[in-house]
Amino acid sequence: MARAEFLKPILDRGWLCGAVIECYLADLRLKLKDRRICPAWRANSIVENRPKRQRWKKRNLDATDIAxxxxxxxxxELEYFGTTKAYFSVNIAKCHWVTVVMHSDKKEFQVLDSLWRLEQSKEFVEKLREEILKDVEFANNEISTKKYPDVSKWEIKRYPIPMQNDTNSCGLFLLACMEHWDGDELTAEFSQETINKNRNMTAAKIIMSESNLLEKAKKDVLDIVAKARA
Incomplete structure (x- = not known):
């Protein structure tokens, strides 16, 4: 849910945390059906925590095993291969957001970075690919009737996008890529100038989105707008 303290960095040109990014992504999921937008924490969670994947072909499974x-x-089933494009929000070194798209048709991991060279994020994306491969192998061998593709040799490829000229806008550039990158090209133009110009609108979109259940926050925004127009 979108709380005021989460949205303040958008307006103050601060660095966006994963919670506010997830608020925006929740609304995009309702609108964009050609892609699977994974939770904002998914990539870092599986890379840093490395989920257990024991062999489960045994008689006595407990609740933890089943979970x-x-x-x-x-x-x-629902994220990596729910469509041909899985979108990941990647947080590098707890200071920089990068968009990564796993494109099944192209058999590649697409890196969309508004600040760094590929060399600075490639190691993390390699680890992400490795953890996805472990999930695939586990699912193929243990629990699925279908066979998911082997991603181990898929290329990690950087695609050019507009660049930021500050140190704090990476989260907003990520949101723009999530919304406007279709797996081949950008479907809308954006830049540091338009990112900054639209900060108020971005915050308003989060508050007014269908996925935000804080109805009082929506009413407060509408009241402010009404007073401004009076």
Missing amino acids: EMSSCYERC
Whole structure:
């Protein structure tokens, strides 16, 4: 849910945390059906925590076993291969957001970075690919009737996007890529200038989105707008 303290960095030109990014992505999921937008924490969670993937072909499964099996299956079925394009929000070194798209038709991991060279994020994306491969192998061998593709040799490729000229806008550039990158090209133009110009609108979109259940916040915004127009 979109709280005021989460949105303040958008307006103050600060660095966006994962919570506010997830608020925006929740609304995009309702609108964009050609892509699977994974939770904002998914990439870092599986890379840093490395989920258990034991062999489950045994007689006595406990609740933890079943939950881990289910989580692995859901990541493969609903996120990685729910469509031909899975979008990941990647937080490098807890200071920089990068968009990564796993494109099944092209068999590649697309890196959309508004600040750094590929060399600075490639190691993380390689680890992400490795963890996705572990999920795929586990699902293929243990719990799925279908066979998911082997991603181990998929190329990690950087695609050019507009660049930021400050140190704090990476989260907003990520949101723009999530919304406007279709797997081949950008479907809308944006720049540091338009990113800054639209900060108020971005905050308003989060507050007024269908996925935001804080109805009082929506009413407060509408009241402010009405007073401004009076």
